[in-house]
Amino acid sequence: MSYLEETYYYDHQSADIKNMIQEFDNEELTQKEKAVGLYLKVRDGWRYDPYHIRLKKEAYKASALVKRNSGHCLDKSIILIAGLRGLGIPARIHLAKVKNHIGVERLIEKIGTNELTPHGMINVFLNGKWLKASPAFNKELCEKCNVAPLEFNGEEDSMFQEFDNEGGAFMEYLEDYGHFEDVPYDFILNNIREHYGEIYNKYEGLKEIRL
Known part of the structure; x- marks a missing residue:
């Protein structure tokens, strides 16, 4: 698997994805x-929701x-994977379960827990090695939460910030589900059903929901 293929989900030959990556489709830039x-x-162009x-x-x-303008x-x-x-540039999705220590009250009110699953990040292949990167939290949200934006230098893993600027707990990884060749829709849906059963049963059959 080269992790470059176009799939149903990573439809990078579509006009919308080509338009998104157009500024980077330049031979003068390195991978x-x-x-x-x-x-x-992607980190800052789509508000985290x-x-x-x-x-x-x-x-x-x-x-x-x-x-959309959020995600x-x-x-x-x-x-990000489709664009890469x-x-x-070879890229694949990596899933995990995380625990959020910021904004806990609203999360529990809306979702019933501050454990979020499946959390999505990416693996990207650069300079002969796979790197992890999470584009989830946009810069404005990080500033609001008093945490430094998560940077990515293309040489080291870039995962969630463990602490905020005051040293308080921010994000915690609970379980690693590993990487997948394509978007594992059935796994994601079963994960939602298992961890958020009340929400799933209430809205089953809908395309998407806004809590």
């Missing part, structure tokens, strides 16, 4: 420069997600 630039564009949950497979297509960690990871593949 690392392209990856870092696109990471920052954990309260918008998608239940139908068509809602997870990169060309559909890129038309869940899964959404933003899918957009469109630039000829």
